[in-house]
Amino acid sequence: MVSSSDNKQDHKTHRAHKVGGKVKKKGRSNNAADHKNLKAFTFRSAIKAARAIRRTADKDEKKKHIPIVDRSPVEPPPVIVAIVGPSKVGKSTLLRCLLKHYIRQTVNELHGPITIVTGKTRRVTFVEVENDINSMIDVSKIADLVLLMIDASYGFEMETFEFLNMCQIHGMPRIIGVLTHLDVIKKKEKLKHTKKLLKHRFWTEVYQGAKLFYLSGMVNEMYLRNEVTNLARFISVSKFHPIAWRTSHPYIYCDRYEDLTNPELIRENALANRTIALYGWIRGTFLKNHSAVHIPGVGDLRIKQMNALSDPCPLPNKQKLKRSLNERERIIYAPFSGLGGILYDKDAIYIETGGSHSYSSRHKRNELVNGLESLKEGIDDKMNKLSMKLIDNSKSTIDVDNYDGSENGDNDGNESTSNDEMLSEDEGDGSGSSSDVSEDEVESGDESD
Missing domain, CATH: 3.40.50.300 (P-loop containing nucleotide triphosphate hydrolases)
Known part of the structure; x- marks a missing residue:
């Protein structure tokens, strides 16, 4: 038998690394000041340091500028x-x-x-x-x-x-x-x-x-x-x-024009001077009436009349707190492309109505609300015009306008007078309407009585 001491195996001994990343990492200390040299990566030359300082100062000076007055209005043009x-x-x-x-x-x-x-x-x-x-x-x-x-x-x-x-x-x-x-x-x-x-x-x-x-x-x-x-x-x-x-001079980019010249004058002379109307937002500063303007390709002219019109493409209401625009608020204004429902032609202006179906209401409304909207008179006016008849085609027995609650025998004259007036009104067109009664018919009725 062989003893265990004779069969002992020799292993290769471990040799630790002396160089490399792990060795450097283990050799670092926790103190940051020990392994950071503050002067290791600075300039060694005074000339390079002066150049770097000068470049930094130049960059700071380039950022400085004179404040410019913002002349744009509260609601700026497009x-x-x-x-x-x-x-x-x-x-x-x-x-x-x-x-x-x-x-x-x-x-x-x-x-x-x-x-x-x-x-x-x-x-x-x-x-x-x-x-x-x-x-x-x-x-x-x-x-x-x-x-x-x-x-x-x-x-x-x-x-x-x-x-x-x-x-x-x-x-x-x-x-x-x-x-x-x-x-x-x-x-x-x-x-x-x-x-x-x-x-x-x-x-x-x-x-x-x-x-x-x-x-x-x-x-x-x-x-x-x-x-x-x-x-x-x-x-x-x-x-x-x-x-x-641009901010000190007014200018207009015209998005639409109209020829206002008399057609008869153009028919007689095709090269006659034209009278045109130009539409657009004023940019820059204010534009005075009757001021001289320059139209590229035409020359120097003078404004005959200038009017302020409503904005064809207004901004949405600022009172709403929504961050994004609604689809209805995305207004488009393209006069010569036909977008936005309006098309401007040489002879006319075409407005898209949407067809007959656009006039019909999509949602059903309350019948009570529709009935109240269709009323032409109030309840007080109807009560004042109220009169009572016992039989159709008979005289009115009570006139609410003149009724004061007294007995019939005490005021016979007034009652007969009011009855005569009501009778003449009823006999005017035979249906109780007094809108078509003339003064001659009323006088003839009084004489016959």
Whole structure:
């Protein structure tokens, strides 16, 4: 037999780690001051320290600015949002998607500006800008927010740089970039590289950190709902820095016009001077009556008459405590597109009544309430006109107006007189009505008696 002492097995001894993360962690002490050197990561050079201090001071000074007086009224005019971009980039499609987001209905034909109540204190006027240098110049002078659309499959075009140069000259508005046609790029790596390249190029032209939205694809000829919702949400909360020239000069973006010239004068001379009426919200400062104005493409003119009209697209009632808007409060005003129930044509104004079914009441009302509303006279008036007859086609025995409770024999003369008057009234049209009785018939009745 072999003893157990002879079969003893020798194991490999444990060798503890001398380097590594666990060794450092075990060697740390709980005192924070022991393992933190406050001077370990500071500047070793006085020149670098001076540069850092100077840069921090410059950043603080750039944030300081002179306070600007807010000239906007209590109920400000709608914010002008211009959709700018080259041809075939998707401007009309984006406008239709934004309208569908707000009014919950699809719009096919759009003409002229469209104003929508987007919040309790904000209204937005959407303008689709044509690919024309004159239109771009006009919009760059009045736009508060610009949706600059860029074709991602092609890149920046000449029209984009021209419009940015116009904005820099006339007053830089708030600009948001929108990339479209991203679904044309199939490879993910190329798509990622294109987004990064266009974003930095856009930042170079506008400013570092400018907002850029991506419209990745389309479903049923409409952009994706979530992407449109994010864009609309950002439009509703955007803040705008006031421009000194705009706040000190009045201007109007006309959303509707009417030709008031005599048609006979136009028939005789097609080039005759016209008399037109222009409608729109006054922006900037106050506009005086009979003041000189400039109409782009026409020239300098003078206002003949100026009137204040009721707001066609008012803000909701501020007394309500609801945070969100009701569907009925989302009013839309598009004079030339036929939205909102009113369409302005060259010759007439068309109002949508909703058909004959719109006049019928949807809910049944109480019959007692309907009966009270149909009353033409009160109970007191009916009691004053009350008279009692014993037999049909007979004389009235009691006249409530003249009855004082006395005996018949004591006042025979007065009674006979009242009976004669009632008789003449009853004989006027044979049915007890006195509305058609003439004075000649009453006199002839008295003489016969």
